[in-house]
Amino acid sequence: DAGVIQSPRHEVTEMGQEVTLRCKPISGHDYLFWYRQTMMRGLELLIYFNNNVPIDDSGMPEDRFSAKMPNASFSTLKIQPSEPRDSAVYFCASGTGTLNTEAFFGQGTRLTVV
Amino acid sequence: AQSVAQPEDQVNVAEGNPLTVKCTYSVSGNPYLFWYVQYPNRGLQFLLKYITGDNLVKGSYGFEAEFNKSQTSFHLKKPSALVSDSALYFCAVRDETGRRALTFGSGTRLQVQP
Numbered sequence: 376d377a378g379v380i381q382s383p384r385h386e387v388t389e390m391g392q393e394v395t396l397r398c399k400p401i402s403g404h405d406y407l408f409w410y411r412q413t414m415m416r417g418l419e420l421l422i423y424f425n426n427n428v429p430i431d432d433s434g435m436p437e438d439r440f441s442a443k444m445p446n447a448s449f450s451t452l453k454i455q456p457s458e459p460r461d462s463a464v465y466f467c468a469s470g471t472g473t474l475n476t477e478a479f480f481g482q483g484t485r486l487t488v489v
Numbered sequence: 490a491q492s493v494a495q496p497e498d499q500v501n502v503a504e505g506n507p508l509t510v511k512c513t514y515s516v517s518g519n520p521y522l523f524w525y526v527q528y529p530n531r532g533l534q535f536l537l538k539y540i541t542g543d544n545l546v547k548g549s550y551g552f553e554a555e556f557n558k559s560q561t562s563f564h565l566k567k568p569s570a571l572v573s574d575s576a577l578y579f580c581a582v583r584d585e586t587g588r589r590a591l592t593f594g595s596g597t598r599l600q601v602q603p
Contacts, residue, residue: 408590475540
């Protein structure tokens, strides 16, 4: 398996524009997680899905953020409208439902909003 | 609620010397503990985990970690540091009663000097 695949790797956009980040989890994993990494706040969980259903979205900062998982092999994180403070590295990770297994991370998308 | 503390922002060690990166945790039930490493512009890579059993866990690249229940700690160790070990290290926890997503510490930057 190629691992968790995220696209794009880098995104530069202007304030107010819509941004869509994409993630393909590892085949067979039934959990998918979106994290955000910033210098100030470290790694924050934004939302996670189980079997394509959102389980906990308490980490989503504002209504400008939304996430979907239309099927087991694809998820999106959308920011509309984007703001400079959204600049961060966004990671997608996937895993199985057992408590003792690790999560597998993608390479991340570095978002810069100017 | 579960939480992780990494008290040191940075650890400096000379090549060949032993290294320790500290981590303490707080959970409601039994903990599942993980260490990840992040190299520049890369995603998080799994190093090792504690589930149950021996308190000393061995992982990738010669790293090991010691679980101490009474001190609620899970410190990462390596007998002899390499310059290539220089990276950002994250401790993470999941408990048996909580959410499936990992909760991460703030990260510790390890700098190994030649």
